Amino acid sequence: MAAAIAQGQGQRLLRGPERVAALLLAMGKPLAGRLLKHFDVDELKQITRSVADLGVVPSPTLEALVEAFAAQFARGVDLLGSPAEVEQMLDGVLPPEQIADVMSDVTGASNEAVWERLSNAPESVLSAYLAKEHPQTAALVLSRVAPACAAKAMGLFPRDLRNEVARRLLGVSPVSEGALRLVQAQLQEDLLSNVSRQSGSEHNVRVANIINKMERDQMEDVMQALATARPKAAETLRGLMFTFDDIVKLQPKARSVLFDKIPTELVVLALKGTDAGFRDAILSSLATRARRIVDSELASGGPALQRDVLKARRMIADTALELSNSGEIELASAEDEDELYE
Template identity: 35%
Template sequence: MILAEPPELKRYGGIERAAALMLVLGKDHGAQIWEHLSVDEIKELSATISTLGRVPSAAAEHLLIAFAGEVSAMNALHGSFETTERLLDGILPSDRVREIMEDIRGPAGRTMWDKLSNVSEAVLAGYLKNEYPQTVAVILSKLKADHAARVLGQLPREIAIDVVQRMLRMETVQKDVLLQVEQTLRSEFMSNLSRAQRRDPHEAMAEVFNAMDRSTEQSILGSLDEHAPESAERIRALMFTFEDLGSLIPTAVSAIVRQADKRQMALALKGAPDQIRQLFMSTMTERSAKLMREDMAGMGPVRARDCEEAQTALVRLAKSLADRGEIVLADPKSDDAMIV
């Protein structure tokens, strides 16, 4: 049975209906829905709720019945990019939906300039070399200096020189010009990049191997050497191991030491090569290093497996800090590659 929509509900758009439904559900029944919303969505829904005024009982009842009917009619729920986009289309304006989906599909970042900072300089330069130099100058002026420098290094020399000269002569960029550039980047570059991006499966597998215990890793990679030697070599090149921590600069090691569980770190260092042990100790205060040595000595004999698990945990912490931009992990297997 399809209930007729009450007249009071006709003045509600998509966002107003969503806000009214959340208001009707209240704190107890709506809490789990709020937990799955982004900060921006919460702000938008909250602002709409604050301006709803009185919600007629007929409108509230219709929203609840319609909501319950749609859920009960589903045999199963399937989450995907497409279903997410269809769901948001019924709640938010189309431009807001587009921005949210770009955030989900494309490089992370709250603003367009944040997003560009997460795009490889080679990919970004490949797009910019076909743009008007003044546009390139505007874009590079909005990026962080180190990222802009790497992009310039990837551009053809003549273009790079032209762009630098324009950046030197550039005055304050008008807001409408920036908005136009952002819109072009969003519609032409970021959307195409989102569709084109496909993660190398070897990268995902390298992360899986990083999380394995040492014996399992060596056993499976050994078998892979026989059946798919090129894949095994690629995975090894992408893995970041505990031994690779020995190549980090002292400030990066210091950040790991500050945030690591001290008991776990003592266990990891007990089974570590002398070079890595000394590197970690050198970033500690004299008193902290003394306490760490005492903890290691007080453990007595420990299982190699326990040491390896503690070392894997330190590697995960290092990669987590790198993901947050707090440290940079230089990959010793490559002259210029960076793991971030």
Template identity: 30%
Template structure:
């Protein structure tokens, strides 16, 4: 931290404050040298110096030389200080980032700060959650929101929308004209409501914890627990059920996601997981793997479940479900069809 309390004490003319003296020295140094010194000041000191520079009185050369006599070779006789506000801005730009300069000079309006903050908050959310929210909005509103999101995150959200709506939304986004400030404010108010929903969802750790526990159980056990919970609170079941994914839920997974998932699971695990499974779930899995692997698994399944420990079957099914959850959390697959998409044939 640079201490500017020791700058000269008995200068002629109207007394200068310590901040005035610091501003005068910086202004006299020139951008190159002054810019390098900025890092030695605290944020509060910089703001004080900026305020002083903008109201600094004219300083004659002799007074200036007394202030900076240790740097007198940098000044020419007759030089004074003019256009201080512009000069201090130029110095700041030499040593600080554009964002830091804007912040110190108060350039960013309250609306701009608000506008940036809501999109920053939004891009940290779950694309699935955002897509579900957008499904309730007019396509033109969706187009505006997508246009405001960072490209990489906006692309993820777009892919979560039903395929039947993507083309319309993309067309509206491409042809989006200037949005009036009033319309933008209305939309951003809706985004604020979305942010509140996201915060509430993130704070709902209880339902996530219960779902994590249930994901470790078999389907009959989960069904029993959910039925028991429903007798107490239907809303609690509605919060927990979407977070549960079991082996049998492969039936609701899009075919493309099933293929990606099962490509990561070994044949031995799949064979064990399919033992004793219904014909529906068996066909669902076998239709998503290669013909060669299918023939091998079908041959192994022909031996039945004689001598197989039921616990080994449960462990294999849980392994498939956990891998599905992992891939879904990383955005590689979908656990369920997006609302509005037609189920794909297995």
């Protein structure tokens, strides 16, 4: 069998003990129990750690795994591995003291895994989730995740909530293991499982952002190649991409927020070579004083090198993407448009 189950559309990559963990969960306790008796303690710890950290296994992945083992499994729903599943699976199979030994190892590894996975979740998702919780709960969670993740998530809070959580962070005291497990279980159910389900779309966003930062001719060449090889994927990516040309599609309020962040000299440079309609749309988004300065510079200024113009446009488009990722503006769907100038 291949070293890993191939990752296809709607599938998740499983390796080593994760494959065993998924199959054991799919088999159910009676059959899994019979198989577990043939593993030694070290192997059980490795497998049960994988069960505890498994999270969501989409049905397509499970089906591919089953086919690889040539087993007669019916099509199933997604699986969700957790420490509770580990303990239930071992109950009646191993002596209580051996279960306690295994679970002690599993719980410690699982606890660390929850906070590590949470630290790698999108900060906007974590922030939106914690904003609905009690500030003390938010402070507890943020005290456990990576500092960089906590800082970005707090930065997205409303000002009053951010300051309240900061005060509570100073007073976070040790929490009982039982209470901490309850918090972790809720985070796993409410947040991490959803993040796993959305990983495909998150991956598309990352790919779109990578392509979006290429030079325009490289970008178009890559997209044309993708359109030939994987047309549906290319269409999805096209809808997630955003360029300077797409700024006129933003709502007026979003354009105003964007250009409040952009220096006037960068706006002047980016507008070189644009047509009157595009230029008017951008000028209408500027504050009165900035609009007068830009208009005057465009009327009296000399020509600029194309590479400098394109660099300025890229910087403005990147700023728009950053503001969108932080939730400050919403981007309209980008459509494939021709260059505004040769």
